[in-house]
Amino acid sequence: MESRRKLILVCEGSDCKKAESKALRKSIEKELNSGEFKGQCKLIRTKCMDFCKSAPVVIVGEHVNKKATLKKVIDQLKKS
Numbered sequence: 568m569e570s571r572r573k574l575i576l577v578c579e580g581s582d583c584k585k586a587e588s589k590a591l592r593k594s595i596e597k598e599l600n601s602g603e604f605k606g607q608c609k610l611i612r613t614k615c616m617d618f619c620k621s622a623p624v625v626i627v628g629e630h631v632n633k634k635a636t637l638k639k640v641i642d643q644l645k646k647s
């Protein structure tokens with residue numbers, strides 16, 4: 568059976584940066600490196616994804632998390 572890592576795309580465009588996306592990315596990375604998701608996910612930093620009004624934006628799998636928080640991302644990872 569093929570296993571794939573889940574993709575997490577964190578926007579680091581200018582509006583998301585203003586909305587603290589860098590701090591959010593660091594807290595997601597910390598969670599991914601220590602918790603139940605260790606080795607299961609791949610985090611990728613992106614440029615603007617055109618959802619600026621809803622910054623910060625984090626895509627988990629195929630789900631777009633607008634006004635993302637660590638909790639929203641973790642909940643989404645558990646669902647996917």
Ligand code: FES
Pocket residue numbers: 578579580581582583584614615616617618619622624
């Ligand atoms: S800056 Fe993040 S969606 Fe545009």
